[in-house]
Amino acid sequence: MIWNKARECMSRDELMTLQGKRLVSLVKKVYYSVEYYRRKMQQEGIEPGDIRGIEDLNKLPFTTKEDLRQASPYDFLAVPQSEIVRYHSSGATTDTEIVVGCTRHDIEVWTECVARCIHMAGFSKNDTIQIVYNYGFLSEGLGIHRGAEKVGASVVHSPINNMENVIKIMKRLNVTGIICAHSNLLRIGRIVESMNEMKNLKLKAAICGAELCSERMRRDTKRMLNIETYDIYGLNELAGLGVACDCKYHKGLHIQEDYFIPEALYENTNTVAKDGESGELVFTTLQREGMPLLRYRTGNQAIITRDRCDCGRTSARLSLLGDKINDMFVIRGVSIFQFEIEDMFERLNDMNARYLMRIYAEANLDMIDVLIAIANFGGTLPAEEEFIRERVITEVRNTIGITPRVLFTDIEGVQETAIGDYTVVDERK
Numbered sequence: 175m176i177w178n179k180a181r182e183c184m185s186r187d188e189l190m191t192l193q194g195k196r197l198v199s200l201v202k203k204v205y206y207s208v209e210y211y212r213r214k215m216q217q218e219g220i221e222p223g224d225i226r227g228i229e230d231l232n233k234l235p236f237t238t239k240e241d242l243r244q245a246s247p248y249d250f251l252a253v254p255q256s257e258i259v260r261y262h263s264s265g266a267t268t269d270t271e272i273v274v275g276c277t278r279h280d281i282e283v284w285t286e287c288v289a290r291c292i293h294m295a296g297f298s299k300n301d302t303i304q305i306v307y308n309y310g311f312l313s314e315g316l317g318i319h320r321g322a323e324k325v326g327a328s329v330v331h332s333p334i335n336n337m338e339n340v341i342k343i344m345k346r347l348n349v350t351g352i353i354c355a356h357s358n359l360l361r362i363g364r365i366v367e368s369m370n371e372m373k374n375l376k377l378k379a380a381i382c383g384a385e386l387c388s389e390r391m392r393r394d395t396k397r398m399l400n401i402e403t404y405d406i407y408g409l410n411e412l413a414g415l416g417v418a419c420d421c422k423y424h425k426g427l428h429i430q431e432d433y434f435i436p437e438a439l440y441e442n443t444n445t446v447a448k449d450g451e452s453g454e455l456v457f458t459t460l461q462r463e464g465m466p467l468l469r470y471r472t473g474n475q476a477i478i479t480r481d482r483c484d485c486g487r488t489s490a491r492l493s494l495l496g497d498k499i500n501d502m503f504v505i506r507g508v509s510i511f512q513f514e515i516e517d518m519f520e521r522l523n524d525m526n527a528r529y530l531m532r533i534y535a536e537a538n539l540d541m542i543d544v545l546i547a548i549a550n551f552g553g554t555l556p557a558e559e560e561f562i563r564e565r566v567i568t569e570v571r572n573t574i575g576i577t578p579r580v581l582f583t584d585i586e587g588v589q590e591t592a593i594g595d596y597t598v599v600d601e602r603k
């Protein structure tokens with residue numbers, strides 16, 4: 175199913191002409207309205223008139239995450255604040271996150287992109303779609319919601335903090351499509367399997383974004399829910415989820431090229447990688463009004479291919495490399511995901527402690543220590559030490575099948591062993 179045939183199936187020549195036209199007016203716009211770009215272009219001796227089409231793209235300066243982080247949310251706005259109807263952020267509400275301002279038109283473009291993606295995964299007005307994202311400062315939930323409504327589907331939102339409730343709603347409303355993060359889909363799958371609810375569900379497919387999926391996760395989902403999974407890609411800096419999505423042939427994610435020009439650049443040389451070869455993924459936003467970006471370096475490694483897909487779409491396709499959710503550990507032959515360990519600690523966390531799992535090898539045998547940091551730990555332990563120890567041992571044994579050594583310490587003790595905020599340290603690597 176193709177939502178916008180005129181755009182998604184246009185010939186490559188037509189597409190490049192359209193991109194060129196849009197690029198020329200974008201460059202004029204940012205030169206005269208965004209101080210950062212005017213300065214950068216002047217430093218490199220480029221004037222808006224030097225950009226006459228898509229072939230001049232490589233003359234333009236790059237934009238980096240660091241540039242956006244160091245700027246105030248207003249520095250990159252190409253319109254007056256009065257035109258901004260919504261702000262989103264690339265992360266939690268800390269000072270270092272990138273804040274993106276959207277105009278009404280930006281929201282409409284984003285909605286169109288999401289509608290194309292949802293249709294690509296086979297959903298229409300005959301479907302009931304459940305969105306399992308939080309609708310916060312981050313952009314996933316709201317953008318997806320409007321796109322699903324544009325397609326005409328019946329849309330229901332379920333917050334992610336109660337997966338059993340998600341399944342109840344799914345059952346009650348005969349939900350046929352779910353849109354969520356891959357790790358949450360796996361969580362749902364495991365609960366459905368344990369409740370033996372599969373027979374009562376009408377699910378056909380899932381669209382998963384915000385995380386990349388490993389093949390194992392895709393297989394596990396297929397086994398547990400018997401549904402097909404589609405990947406959706408996007409960055410808050412560009413628009414949110416909806417920049418690209420895969421079709422039923424799963425040969426890379428179709429990029430909405432009338433709105434975003436993709437480039438893959440070879441490391442160090444910054445030259446454009448050949449089709450099918452990997453490079454750093456760079457995007458130029460062609461129709462963003464609020465915060466347009468020239469050659470934004472995403473930091474992701476990807477392969478772009480432009481051969482025609484069997485689905486009939488002519489757009490370039492994206493295969494993202496690295497950083498997949500391969501956070502899987504094999505301990506004495508048992509596979510376990512990082513999030514399963516985090517869930518386990520979550521179940522234990524009624525005494526407000528910090529947990530850390532240390533995996534190491536001793537005489538070629540995998541071993542586990544669980545470090546428990548209790549606030550104000552003064553070397554003596556509460557009377558219930560044995561009770562806590564037994565609970566932790568039971569949880570770990572039930573989850574992984576191995577009896578851990580449990581060590582009580584203070585926060586500093588955990589921080590010395592931990593790497594950042596991670597809850598698992600695998601010292602065998």
Ligand SMILES: [Zn+2]
Nearest residue numbers: 421483485487
């Ligand atoms: Zn396709």
